[in-house]
Amino acid sequence: MVMSHDDIFETVGKPLLNDGRIKISCRNVNVYYGEKRAIKDVSVDIAEKEVTSFIGPSGCGKSTFLCCINRMNDTIKDCRFEGNITIDGENIYDRTMDPVLLRARIGMVFQKPNPFPKSIYQNVAYGPRIHGLARNKSELDEIVITSLEKAGLFNEVKDQLDHPGTSLSGGQQQRLCIARAISVQPEIILMDEPCSALDPIATAKIEELIDELRQNYTIIIVTHSMQQAARVSQRTAFFHLGSLVEVDDTNTIFVNPEHRLTQDYITGRYG
Amino acid sequence: MNRADLNSHEDRLQLIKSKLKWRYAKENIFRAAGIIAILSALAMLAILFISIIGSGYSAFQQTFIRLDITFDQDVIDPDHKKDPDVLSQADYGGLVRTALGKMFPDISDRREKRDLYSIVSSGAAFQLREMVMEKSGLIGTTQQVWLPADDDVDMYIKGHIQLEAEGSGRIKENTVRWIDNLIEQKSLKKKFNTTFFTGGDSREPELAGIWGAIVGTFYTMIVTLALSFPLGVATAVYLEEFAPKNIWTDIIEVNINNLAAVPSIVFGLLGLAVFLNFFGLPRSAPLVGGLVLTLMTLPTIIIASRASLLAVPPSIRAGALGVGASRMQSVLHHVLPLALPGMLTGTIIGMARALGETAPLLMIGMVAFIVDIPVGVFDKATVLPVQIYLWADSPERAFVERTSATIMVLLAFLLIMNALAVILRKKFERRW
Ligand SMILES: Nc1ncnc2c1ncn2[C@@H]1O[C@H](COP(=O)(O)OP(=O)(O)OP(=O)(O)O)[C@@H](O)[C@H]1O
Ligand SMILES: [Mg+2]
Numbered sequence: 049m050v051m052s053h054d055d056i057f058e059t060v061g062k063p064l065l066n067d068g069r070i071k072i073s074c075r076n077v078n079v080y081y082g083e084k085r086a087i088k089d090v091s092v093d094i095a096e097k098e099v100t101s102f103i104g105p106s107g108c109g110k111s112t113f114l115c116c117i118n119r120m121n122d123t124i125k126d127c128r129f130e131g132n133i134t135i136d137g138e139n140i141y142d143r144t145m146d147p148v149l150l151r152a153r154i155g156m157v158f159q160k161p162n163p164f165p166k167s168i169y170q171n172v173a174y175g176p177r178i179h180g181l182a183r184n185k186s187e188l189d190e191i192v193i194t195s196l197e198k199a200g201l202f203n204e205v206k207d208q209l210d211h212p213g214t215s216l217s218g219g220q221q222q223r224l225c226i227a228r229a230i231s232v233q234p235e236i237i238l239m240d241e242p243c244s245a246l247d248p249i250a251t252a253k254i255e256e257l258i259d260e261l262r263q264n265y266t267i268i269i270v271t272h273s274m275q276q277a278a279r280v281s282q283r284t285a286f287f288h289l290g291s292l293v294e295v296d297d298t299n300t301i302f303v304n305p306e307h308r309l310t311q312d313y314i315t316g317r318y319g
Numbered sequence: 320m321n322r323a324d325l326n327s328h329e330d331r332l333q334l335i336k337s338k339l340k341w342r343y344a345k346e347n348i349f350r351a352a353g354i355i356a357i358l359s360a361l362a363m364l365a366i367l368f369i370s371i372i373g374s375g376y377s378a379f380q381q382t383f384i385r386l387d388i389t390f391d392q393d394v395i396d397p398d399h400k401k402d403p404d405v406l407s408q409a410d411y412g413g414l415v416r417t418a419l420g421k422m423f424p425d426i427s428d429r430r431e432k433r434d435l436y437s438i439v440s441s442g443a444a445f446q447l448r449e450m451v452m453e454k455s456g457l458i459g460t461t462q463q464v465w466l467p468a469d470d471d472v473d474m475y476i477k478g479h480i481q482l483e484a485e486g487s488g489r490i491k492e493n494t495v496r497w498i499d500n501l502i503e504q505k506s507l508k509k510k511f512n513t514t515f516f517t518g519g520d521s522r523e524p525e526l527a528g529i530w531g532a533i534v535g536t537f538y539t540m541i542v543t544l545a546l547s548f549p550l551g552v553a554t555a556v557y558l559e560e561f562a563p564k565n566i567w568t569d570i571i572e573v574n575i576n577n578l579a580a581v582p583s584i585v586f587g588l589l590g591l592a593v594f595l596n597f598f599g600l601p602r603s604a605p606l607v608g609g610l611v612l613t614l615m616t617l618p619t620i621i622i623a624s625r626a627s628l629l630a631v632p633p634s635i636r637a638g639a640l641g642v643g644a645s646r647m648q649s650v651l652h653h654v655l656p657l658a659l660p661g662m663l664t665g666t667i668i669g670m671a672r673a674l675g676e677t678a679p680l681l682m683i684g685m686v687a688f689i690v691d692i693p694v695g696v697f698d699k700a701t702v703l704p705v706q707i708y709l710w711a712d713s714p715e716r717a718f719v720e721r722t723s724a725t726i727m728v729l730l731a732f733l734l735i736m737n738a739l740a741v742i743l744r745k746k747f748e749r750r751w
Contacts, residue, residue, distance in 0.1 A: 125564060164638060229642065232642055
């Protein structure tokens with residue numbers, strides 16, 4: 049099959065939802081880096097309190113699309129956004145929408161653990177502090193402890209909250225970053241390949257954690273591991289060359305994909 | 320060896336082995352060249368230090384002569400009123416002359432008398448006046464007082480000049496006789512030269528000190544630091560973190576890099592034209608010196624600060640933005656603290672350069688002969704490197720050793736600052 053970068057694929061499967069579970073809805077999203085079109089006409093709905101995974105070959109635009117949802121792309125020069133994204137029916141690219149406020153509602157976990165070079169406590173307390181979520185020290189302590197507990201890290205670090213966050217192991221650092229993300233009680237958590245720097249045991253812990261967090265948060269996770277997508281997500285979206293090729297229930301995608309490309313990719317025959 | 324030979328495993332190893340020797344040899348040559356370079360640099364440094372210390376250490380001692388001074392009531396305070404005006408106007412030089420005359424009673428020739436009087440520094444009179452002004456109870460008593468010898472005597476004692484007859488020296492035969500006589504009576508000896516560290520500039524080497532220049536340097540540096548650090552850091556933060564990348568910021572960047580390479584005298588000319596002639600600020604003032612040195616130091620600080628901002632990983636910024644920090648907060652709370660040690664190091668290096676700068680300060684009149692110790696940034700002042708320049712230009716032999724001694728003091732300051740920069744860098748080494 050010959051493909052050029054100008055190809056746009058119609059999304060197959062069930063990109064749009066029609067039950068009342070829609071948390072994020074994206075319509076006709078295009079993203080350009082200068083002249084280059086990195087996201088091509090993507091429309092998709094993300095369901096509330098569910099894990100959606102983004103899969104696809106390297107460079108297909110998963111991270112780019114993820115960054116559109118909390119407007120991190122604002123900080124990238126030469127990056128231009130077109131289209132429409134609403135969260136709970138509210139247009140996040142509206143002139144009146146404050147990106148800082150938006151990011152307080154959407155936590156983000158990055159590919160490489162990036163704790164601040166400060167103490168574990170300060171790492172988690174930073175978000176609540178700048179947003180003024182705690183009225184006093186004991187409330188702040190409370191937030192830090194519950195966040196660390198939810199991230200499954202508290203028992204490991206409870207005696208060393210004043211140690212630098214950078215002194216933890218890679219997996220612990222990533223869980224610290226998750227604790228930092230949930231400390232401001234966001235509605236949505238975006239995770240860009242959160243386990244790519246971790247060993248299988250640390251990965252299993254994070255996956256377990258994602259499964260628990262699903263009760264309270266809407267989660268989008270970018271991953272290169274089919275198994276991970278299959279294990280943690282309820283819905284899966286397959287990107288290819290900036291297009292969204294197929295979206296469906298994870299089961300359907302992995303058992304009975306509709307599109308040839310999806311089938312090739314998940315069976316490893318891609319390329 | 321041709322290609323076909325390479326087919327066997329052993330031949331290939333043989334080939335690699337035969338080249339290995341040459342590869343190691345190259346490495347050794349390179350290492351040796353590096354060591355030679357370092358050793359020659361160290362040798363130059365050693366020569367510099369040895370020559371400066373060798374010619375300068377003797378300035379830390381000064382020859383003093385002990386005289387029995389009679390604080391004559393009739394000379395100092397004839398009407399017994401202890402009026403400070405009268406006390407300060409008295410002829411203290413006369414007291415010194417009387418004491419010397421008493422010590423060598425057999426000298427009557429006028430010319431010889433003049434020679435005798437000149438073995439004690441003209442500053443001796445000031446010292447006596449100060450003693451009386453401080454404690455008027457001295458009047459009417461006789462005290463043993465150590466007074467600074469004239470610089471020619473001092474130079475003779477230190478062996479820097481010889482008898483007039485033997486060469487170009489300025490010391491006379493009769494003076495040498497008196498000196499020998501004084502030494503015999505234990506009335507002449509070398510003591511630590513406090514004046515050098517506490518005095519201002521003077522035409523008389525034995526009265527000249529570097530305190531005025533140190534204070535002037537201090538004020539100039541304070542002005543420079545207070546202006547260039549905040550300005551430089553703010554500029555760097557704006558350019559690196561907030562400014563859009565377009566043709567204008569490119570032009571600014573090129574200009575800043577260019578300014579760092581502009582000869583410092585150009586900044587002096589600019590200061591003369593702008594600060595003195597246009598704004599009418601006072602000549603020779605540390606304020607203007609600081610302004611000029613700020614212009615010179617700013618590019619260094621900006622470049623160092625931008626480099627250390629650039630070294631902060633972008634993931635830190637992303638992490639802060641990700642939890643909802645504003646751009647300003649991500650810079651102030653996370654990026655700046657991480658970049659600060661690097662900025663401080665750059666600032667110290669810039670300040671060290673400013674500390675040793677002479678040329679631009681000559682242009683704005685900080686080269687004037689200033690005796691008084693400055694008490695503010697508007698007072699006339701000079702700085703250490705300019706003091707070196709001034710003294711290096713003076714004909715008196717005694718100023719030669721003072722020049723070297725001042726260089727030693729300046730080098731000590733530079734050494735401390737650069738050591739501080741290294742310590743800072745070591746202490747806050749990146750830890751992510
Ligand atoms: N800052 C940028 N400037 C210009 N082009 C960019 C930038 N970031 C990404 N791109 C381009 O946009 C396309 C999509 O990149 P993106 O990082 O979203 O891919 P990805 O799917 O996340 O890949 P990976 O799985 O390797 O992380 C790529 O072709 C990339 O070259
Ligand atoms: Mg990516």
